[in-house]
Amino acid sequence: MEIEKEFETIKYLDRLINLENSKKALQLYKLSKNIRPCVSNLILTEVAKGDYPDRKRVGLFIAVELRRIGFKDSEVEVRVDHWNNGNKPPLPACDIRGILKQSNKGNGKGGYKYSPGCNADMQEYCIEKDLCFYYKNNFQKSKKTVEPDYIKLGWQDKLNIGQTLLLFHTVPTLEKRREFKRGSKMYVSYRELSYLSGINIRYIGSYLRKFADHGLIEFVHGRPKIWEKKA
Helix, strand or coil, rough: HHHHHHHHHHHHHHHHHHHHHHHHHHHHCCCCCCCCCCHHHHHHHCEEEECCCCCCHHHHHHHHHHCCCCCHHHHHHHHHHHHHHEEEEEEEEEHHHHHHHHHHCCCCCCECCCCCCCCHHHHHCCCCCCCHHHHHHHHHCCCCCCCCCHHCCCCCHHHHHHHHHHHHHHHHHHHHHCCCCCCCCCCCCCCHHHHHHCCCCHHHHHHHHHHHCCCHHHHHCCCCCCCCCCC
């Protein structure tokens, strides 16, 4: 009984440490709240030669996750390089180039081929299922999302071509790319929606508000984020 109690205490402390590290990584690397907590823990982890998972595997998980949440090639490279500098020893430049190239491979379903799931590699960095939005969105059983009756809502008479593109192509594309269930809560910048849809960024906010007014989405406006070129 004492051993079991001690084990539970250690497990609880590990969970608190992982949760705190996840929050630190968001600030240090200017990350989106959409990033999986276990991967944000990995970014703060110094990986030594011979560790498991090894440096290449960890670097690949980080790069894929940064792409999944919408970072561009240059932004991914800066953050992976910064993480690699803390390794013992750092991976050579040729390995980093290989990681960046592999991380962009698709799985044929709108996601990334080497995207880490909730597997054994990630357990050490987990904040536990009850706190993890990624687990809740992808693995936890939930009520089936009820699709709105768009005809009754009158969207076909009230949305222009750009609005239709944003709602029925861009948003579902983001859900697939981020491996979210249909209708999941997402943090998305106007810049990313504009980039994926080709719609001028000044129209994005008004389009989203219009969707919310018609009951097509739930929309909460957040504060703009100033992204830095370096992590």
